[in-house]
Structure formats: C-alpha cells, structure tokens
Amino acid sequence: MQKSILTCLLLAGALLPFAAVAQQAPASTDVRELASSARWLTTRVYIEGAAETDVKANYPGVVGISTWDPERNRYEFFHVDTGHSKYNNGGGGYFFVTGDHKQHVLVPDIGTTKTIVRRMETLSKNEFTYSREVPRDMVEGNPPVRIYVVHAPYTGTVETKSAL
Known part of the structure; x- marks a missing residue:
C-alpha cells in the first residue's frame, strides 16, 4: 500500500510541471482590432519616462x-492637414505582427527604409499604441530615445485618397 502511494506521489510530482505548461496562455493582442476603425489618427507622441x-x-x-x-496586411499613411498619401515616401506597404504579438513590422513598398520594427504596446477598438527607438527629435546623430505613438479612431472630416 505504501509503495503504491509513494509511486502515485512521484508520478504526480513528475507530471505537475507539464500540467502547469498546458494551462491556457493569457489573451493577447488581436491584430484584427486594427480593422475596428477604417482610419486611425495620431493623438499623442511621448518619450519613455x-x-x-x-x-x-x-x-x-x-x-x-x-x-x-x-485581411491583406496592407497599410498606408496620410498627412493630417491635406489627406494626401505618404505612400511615395515609404508610407505604404505590407505589415505583419509577430506570432508572440509583441512586434509590429512594416515593410514599405518603396523608399529608402526596408523594414521598421515597432513594439506593440496597446491595441483595442479605441487605441493603437506602438513604441520604437529613434534618434531624439528624429535628427540623425542624436542619441536614441524610445517614443510612444498613440492613435485613436479618426472621426474628422479630412478625406484620404489611397495610392495603393
């Protein structure tokens, strides 16, 4: 009897770590939230800290x-004042979110930049925030800072015309 109890305890102890691994992962960012608004507006930019x-x-x-x-993994950026596309300056192309939902990667169709990797901070129906490291004030040679770029669904009147 004692031998079978000891065997069961050892077996349970050996399997316990596997049970912990098999638990459901917490809910993560759903890239489809980007489709919750047809257009997003940058509402704020701030520096880490x-x-x-x-x-x-x-x-x-x-x-x-x-x-x-x-659905197509396509993005495009527009000027706030005119609604004109930024496509010809690298403001349009493909994007993807990494499998761990931590990185948002842009691959412009044209322009000098090949890829831009951004850290996903918040993605919901009401907010899309990413961060990335850039030279302070976007001036080459300045020390790097991490900026946070906050967006909300755009409800204004500026019309945007896609170049895609």
Missing part, C-alpha cells in the same frame, strides 16, 4: 492618419 509631455511637434514623420487592412 516622460508620458506627461506630448512631443508630436518634434516627430512629424510619425504623425498622421493611417489605414490598416489586416
């Missing part, structure tokens, strides 16, 4: 209206 200070004016290259098509 200084979330209370909006620095959009220092980073105009990341500010705009954007569209995301998760």
Whole structure:
C-alpha cells in the first residue's frame, strides 16, 4: 500500500510541471482590432519616462492618419492637414505582427527604409499604441530615445485618397 502511494506521489510530482505548461496562455493582442476603425489618427507622441509631455511637434514623420487592412496586411499613411498619401515616401506597404504579438513590422513598398520594427504596446477598438527607438527629435546623430505613438479612431472630416 505504501509503495503504491509513494509511486502515485512521484508520478504526480513528475507530471505537475507539464500540467502547469498546458494551462491556457493569457489573451493577447488581436491584430484584427486594427480593422475596428477604417482610419486611425495620431493623438499623442511621448518619450519613455516622460508620458506627461506630448512631443508630436518634434516627430512629424510619425504623425498622421493611417489605414490598416489586416485581411491583406496592407497599410498606408496620410498627412493630417491635406489627406494626401505618404505612400511615395515609404508610407505604404505590407505589415505583419509577430506570432508572440509583441512586434509590429512594416515593410514599405518603396523608399529608402526596408523594414521598421515597432513594439506593440496597446491595441483595442479605441487605441493603437506602438513604441520604437529613434534618434531624439528624429535628427540623425542624436542619441536614441524610445517614443510612444498613440492613435485613436479618426472621426474628422479630412478625406484620404489611397495610392495603393
């Protein structure tokens, strides 16, 4: 009897780690949330460690209206004031989210940049926030900083015309 109890305890102890691994992973970001709005507007940009200070004016290259098509994995960026596409300057192409839902990778169709890797911070029906490391104020040679770019669904009147 004692031998069978000991065997059961040893067996249970050996299998316990596998039971812990088999538990459901927490819910993660669903890239289809990008389709919850036809267009997204950059609402705020801040530097890591200084979330209370909006620095959009220092980073105009990341500010705009954007569209995301998760069915085709296509994106396009537009100027906020005119609605004109930024496609010809690398503002359009393919995107994907890594399997662990931590990275958002852009692959522009044209332009000098080949890929841009961004860290996914928040993705829901009401907010899309990513971060990435860039030279301070986007000036080559400046020390790197991590910027956070916050977007909300765009409800304004500026019309956007796709170049794709």
